[in-house]
Amino acid sequence: MTGRLTGRSPARRAAVDGLAVPVLAFLSIKLAVLIANLWWFPTLRRPPGPRPDAGESVLLVPLRDEADRIPEALPGMLAAGFGEVVLLDDGSTDGTAELVEQLVRSAWSGSPARLIPGRPRPAGWAGKPWACAQLAQASDAATLVFCDADVQLAPGAAEAILAEMEHQGAQVFSVFPRHRTGSWSERLLAPLIVDVLLCGLPFGLLRSPVRSAAAAHGALLAFRREAYTAVGGFGGVRDEVVEDVALARLARRRGLRLGLALGGSTAQVRMYRNRREVTAGLGRGLLPMAGGRRWLVVLAWVWHVLAYTAPVLLAVARPRWRVAAALGVTERALLELKTGGRDWLAALTIAAAPVAAGPVVGQGLRRRQVWRGRSYVT
Structure with missing residues (x-):
């Protein structure tokens, strides 16, 4: 052979x-x-010194048929320390909305949370950008943090995210969560998302005038309110299937400061559950x-x-x-x-x-x- x-x-x-x-x-x-x-590349950690005020931040979570994931993730979201948690039901058919309402009512501690219904998707919009655009309209918080329903946050995650944003001077900030895997397909392939980042983008290029040096992970994506407005919100990428990278590139073109970090033990995700x-x-x-x-x-x-x-x-x-x-x-x-x-x-x-x-x-x-x-x- x-x-x-x-x-x-x-x-x-x-x-x-x-x-x-x-x-x-x-x-x-x-x-x-x-x-x-x-x-070079930072990993989220709770700040050891003075901690930022997370009261002016909101965690925004789009939901579509997440009944098998949200029970595991929602407690961490509520305990992360954000000023509010807003969830949007995007036409789920598996009982997600009823389950979330039950979980929110039974929560005895954590950030205040509310569930809002999604509106019908207009022509020309992809599903996730439309859901996130509605979420942004539902809050007037100074910092908007969009989070997928399968992301597990540790207590103090809000402070860690805001502290790293401030440290990097970032107006748009994305966290690449640590991948939790089960099947062999996940173990072999899911970490390649971070491989492309860490082997292809030297962190220092984010401070260079090379505007094509842009990356983001839609699982955890934060904006200062003025930066969100400057890029046109999710309306600026309304028809994009890979809306996170499109937003990062758009932010760089608009001259906004982009920040990145790994999730470490603060933010973890199991994006996929099997080969299919x-x-x-x-x-x-x-x-x-x-x-x-x-x-x-x-x-x-x-x-x-x-x-x-x-x-x-x-x-x-x-x-x-x-x-x-x-x-x-x-x-x-x-x-x-x-x-x-x-x-x-x-x-x-x-x-x-x-x-x-x-x-x-x-x-x-x-x-x-x-x-x-x-x-x-x-």
């Missing part, structure tokens, strides 16, 4: 070795950025992130198979490919260390991630995507 992969002739062996050069360069650059971000959800959830964002270019999605996937899977297959016979395989494992291990995931077995099996991503790529190439019972054309 190794002979067939590496080729028997000297010319073929030289070609295989030559192909390792760009792979090694790619992995080395990613690893260098990641190592810099190990020290991983495929649908990650797949729907691939084409928008590639600017609608299907060839780019395919090319990127083939390249990652070459960079992470091929080195393991070629490592037995070719020293350069052994180095490439070691770099891939090191990258994922350092990512687990930085985020606090500590899934070392998933790090050792990083070569399987591009293969596991095959169905995600197939899903992402489809013209029509379905998420939360709604259909989108990409």
Whole structure:
């Protein structure tokens, strides 16, 4: 098998070795950025000194068929320390609204909370931007913090978010929560969201004039009121499927200061519960992130198979490919260390991630995507 992969002739062996050069360069650059971000990239923590007043902040939570998630997340949201928690039921059909009302009534402590009904979605709006736009209208708080219904917040999360916003001087601020995973599809693929961030965006670029240096995670996204107005709110990205990144890029174009942090133990999330959800959830964002270019999605996937899977297959016979395989494992291990995931077995099996991503790529190439019972054309 190794002979067939590496080729028997000297010319073929030289070609295989030559192909390792760009792979090694790619992995080395990613690893260098990641190592810099190990020290550079902040993680949310409660401030040790004077703490900001969270009374002028509001936690805004869109809900659509979240009956299986919100009971686990809502207690933490109420205990996080925000001035108010506002939840919006976006046409749920699984009893989410009734369950939330019951949970709010039975809560004996924490921030005041209320549930509001969502209005019918107008033409030209994607589901989440419309729900978030309504939530923003429901509060006059100075700081708006939008939070997905599956995010688990620790006590004091409000102070940690506001303190980090102030420390970075951020007008728009996004937290990448620590991923909690269960199935192997989740373990292999969900952390790649943070991998793209920590291996592709040196934190210092946020303070540079490079306005394309922008990222965000819609699971936890905060705005100063004036910044929210400046970007046109969610109306500025009303038809975007990947609205979080679109908002970050829009904020940078408007000259606003963007801040980022990892969630650590303060903000954690289990975005997907099984292979089907991983495929649908990650797949729907691939084409928008590639600017609608299907060839780019395919090319990127083939390249990652070459960079992470091929080195393991070629490592037995070719020293350069052994180095490439070691770099891939090191990258994922350092990512687990930085985020606090500590899934070392998933790090050792990083070569399987591009293969596991095959169905995600197939899903992402489809013209029509379905998420939360709604259909989108990409």
